[in-house]
Amino acid sequence: MIGQADVLLSVQLSQLAAERGVTTAEATPSPEVLLHSVTVFGDLARVAGDLQSQAVAAAQESGLSWAKIGSALGTSRQAAQQRFDSRRSTPVAETEATRILGPVSRAEEIDQINAAGRQGWKLARSLHGEHVLERSEGCWEALRVSVLSPRALPSAAEGWEAASTRFPDCFYVRRLS
Structure with missing residues (x-):
C-alpha cells in the first residue's frame, strides 16, 4: 500500500521530470515523450542513488552504526555495509588534467x-x-x-x-x- 507521503513524493518527482522536458499538450503522450520520460526518471533514480550513498557515508562518518543505518534502509547491517561502505569504491586517479x-x-x-x-x-x-x-x-x-x-x-x-x-x-x- 502506498502512503500519502509516497504519493506526494511521486507528484513532486513527476513535476521535476516535467521541468526537465517531459511535457506534452496532447491528452495521450507520444511514444517519444514516453521514452524521454524513461530517460529522465532513470537520471533521477541515478542521482537519488548517489545522494543516498552520500547520506549513508555522512551518517556512518558521524558515528552511526551500520546496524542503525541498515535498519533505516530496511535491511541488515551486513547488507548496508556491503552496499554502501565507501572503502569499497574505486579510487579516482590523478592525471595531468x-x-x-x-x-x-x-x-x-x-x-x-x-x-x-x-x-x-x-x-x-x-x-x-x-x-x-x-x-x-x-x-x-x-x-x-x-x-x-x-x-x-x-x-x-x-x-x-x-x-x-x-x-x-x-x-x-x-x-x-
Whole structure:
C-alpha cells in the first residue's frame, strides 16, 4: 500500500521530470515523450542513488552504526555495509588534467579548494574527505552550502554554478574576475 507521503513524493518527482522536458499538450503522450520520460526518471533514480550513498557515508562518518543505518534502509547491517561502505569504491586517479585534493577535513576544505582555484583548478566532484579538481582556464572560487540549512542557494545571476554535491553539502563555483 502506498502512503500519502509516497504519493506526494511521486507528484513532486513527476513535476521535476516535467521541468526537465517531459511535457506534452496532447491528452495521450507520444511514444517519444514516453521514452524521454524513461530517460529522465532513470537520471533521477541515478542521482537519488548517489545522494543516498552520500547520506549513508555522512551518517556512518558521524558515528552511526551500520546496524542503525541498515535498519533505516530496511535491511541488515551486513547488507548496508556491503552496499554502501565507501572503502569499497574505486579510487579516482590523478592525471595531468585531474587533481585529488585530500584527505581534507570539512573545516579546511573550502580554503584549500579556493587556494587550488586561484591556481586554475575547478571543483568537479566532492567525496567525503577528498575533492576531485580539474584543470581549467582562469581562476575559480568555491562556496559550500548545506541543503539542511535555511540559507538560500547561490544565484546564477551572481555567476555561481553548481559544481558538486556531497550530502548534506552542495558546492558552487564561479570564475574570478
